[in-house]
Amino acid sequence: MEIAIVAHDAKKTDMLDFIKHNREVLMREDVNLIATGTTGSMAEDAGFTVRRMLSGPLGGDAQIAARVGEGKTGMVLFFKDPLGKHPHEPDINMLLRICDVHNVPLATNEATAQMLIDAFKHRKEI
């Protein structure tokens, strides 16, 4: 499954801790990670193989939304900063909306992301 990871600046450290904590599942060969630009660089520095999109403010959220729409991305883990203002708010909302349109699992905080990863880890193929 292609899993997208995205983190706003205030949540990047949390995302780094999260992916390290879930390294075993995120590095499985049936998992392909994609990310917005800066989040992706951070993950690469931590040893992950990641397909990097543009940085969020430059269109990265929109690129991930397109991949969700095309059926390529199967899960989105988005550590949103609910206290900050973001110049690309329309793109952020588009990504959230497109996940709902296509019924793609979307976590917008760490607790939900952990539940999704746990569910993914234990799912049985049908």
Ligand SMILES: O=C(CO)COP(=O)(O)O
């Ligand atoms: O802005 C973002 C998501 O909306 C994240 O983008 P970066 O990973 O490039 O910082």
